[in-house]
Amino acid sequence: MLKAFSHYVTYSLLKLDNGTRLSGAVEFFIYDTIKIFLLLSVIIFVVSVIRSFFPPERTKRILSHKREFIGNILAALLGIVTPFCSCSAVPLFIGFVEAGVPLGVTFSFLISSPMVNEVAVVLLWGLFGWKIALIYLGTGLLVAILAGMIIGKLKLEKWVEEYVYTIKSLGMAAEGARQTFRDRLLYARANTREILQKVWLYVFIAIGIGGFIHGYAPDDFLARYAGNNNPFAVPLAVAIGVPLYSNAAGVIPIVYALMEKGMSIGTVLAFMMAVTALSLPEMIILRKVIKIPLLVVFVSIMTVTIIAVGYLFNAII
């Protein structure tokens, strides 16, 4: 039905000639735009409803005093559904530590939350298919679990700023636990609207790249330099991605362009993870609660794991 609609708009309403490069691009653009915005709206709404059951306070209670491994897995999974923005990283970190969430488990959450979320998964699904979306979801969780476990095993609590341990909660009870289902739906609507407002422009740019640059630049342009046969492509992509800062939606247009021009999938996924999970502003924020050695360890472990994921997928796909 969507295909028929985009066909109708392109050839009957806009009266473009069939079979030209332009008409093909326009049809593709209309079809993809509608498809992706439908997907985004529905899935963000559903995830927002789930999200209303997992405010950070509840996640904190679930994770407190959890054993490692189980705790890391739970933290990575909860990172998908717990609303979180990097501006809240510091109070969240302190709150977690104060509630007895192990350091490594806290990191699993902090890694998974910005990297693995519904916006990233939907955009990958809509633009590249469900397989790549699932691969990203799975490996993102794996990176968060592994990196958190390693940080936990290294026993780095001494590199957390001392004042973090001295903060004692005033024990204020959060109200509003008795949400009705209508409240949750209203929350989901507000949340969906807010996220769409934030990402729509990036989505248009991504689809625009797909629709119009598609076919204009040589497809193997990047393949020659960053394809499967270049062993340095993955570390290079990660090195470029680490200092860059963007949310999942913002990086999608770049990812789309890279894929279109022949960069291999593992390299692209590694780049996307590096951009969303590690960034200069986030490190500056985290520096308020952890000392430089732990920051260095964190960034190194993440970099190595992300590079490993990149190689893995270049090898098997």
Place this chain on the structure above:
Amino acid sequence: MEIKVLGPGCANCHKMEELARQAVKELGAAADVVKITDIGQIAMHGILSTPGLIVNGKIKHSGKPLPTLEKVKEMIKSEA
């Protein structure tokens, strides 16, 4: 009545403060609106995602999206 708005200074935290002040004005409530920006203080109050709103020592809201003006009024009225 004491109303605390907690946030390190992001755009949404400013909006939250405006909402709280607007609500107090429209209700004609006798309340002080205090802004807390210190991260340690915010964490101490049990706020995990900013901005937070505390009325008379009870956490009424935390995180995004922000509540509507009507909601904020209700939160304040319930403590009056």
